[in-house]
Amino acid sequence: MAVIFDEPDHVGHEIGHDTPAYYTKLHELDGYIGQILQAVKEAGIWDDTVIIITADHGGIENGHGGKTMMEMETPFIIAGKGIQKGQVITNSMMQFDIASTIADLLGLQQPQVWIGRSVIR
Numbered sequence: 412m413a414v415i416f417d418e419p420d421h422v423g424h425e426i427g428h429d430t431p432a433y434y435t436k437l438h439e440l441d442g443y444i445g446q447i448l449q450a451v452k453e454a455g456i457w458d459d460t461v462i463i464i465t466a467d468h469g470g471i472e473n474g475h476g477g478k479t480m481m482e483m484e485t486p487f488i489i490a491g492k493g494i495q496k497g498q499v500i501t502n503s504m505m506q507f508d509i510a511s512t513i514a515d516l517l518g519l520q521q522p523q524v525w526i527g528r529s530v531i532r
């Protein structure tokens with residue numbers, strides 16, 4: 412299942428990235444993620460679940476799409492079944508590595524044309 416939040420993109424565009432309003436929105440979203448995690452626990456599937464929290468881009472001032480680290484760097488948090496706790500990914504990774512990581516978690520062989528690599532191995 413994927414849950415995609417349309418924010419904080421709008422706040423970033425309208426008010427600005429890296430602003431107090433931006434972080435207020437992130438705090439609000441953190442609460443929603445907490446509700447999702449609680450629902451997973453209540454459904455009794457916590458021990459069979461892997462949670463990935465990431466974003467498709469960062470931002471700078473009121474935009475994104477450039478080549479600054481503020482725009483290109485995104486979080487990647489993964490936890491759950493089969494994921495070593497406390498591990499820090501020190502190698503660089505790309506967005507397409509997420510699909511490869513999910514395929515790896517599911518025990519699937521990724522298609523030959525994919526160039527991604529699993530980040531949990």
Ligand SMILES: [Zn+2]
Pocket residue numbers: 420424475
């Ligand atoms: Zn945007």
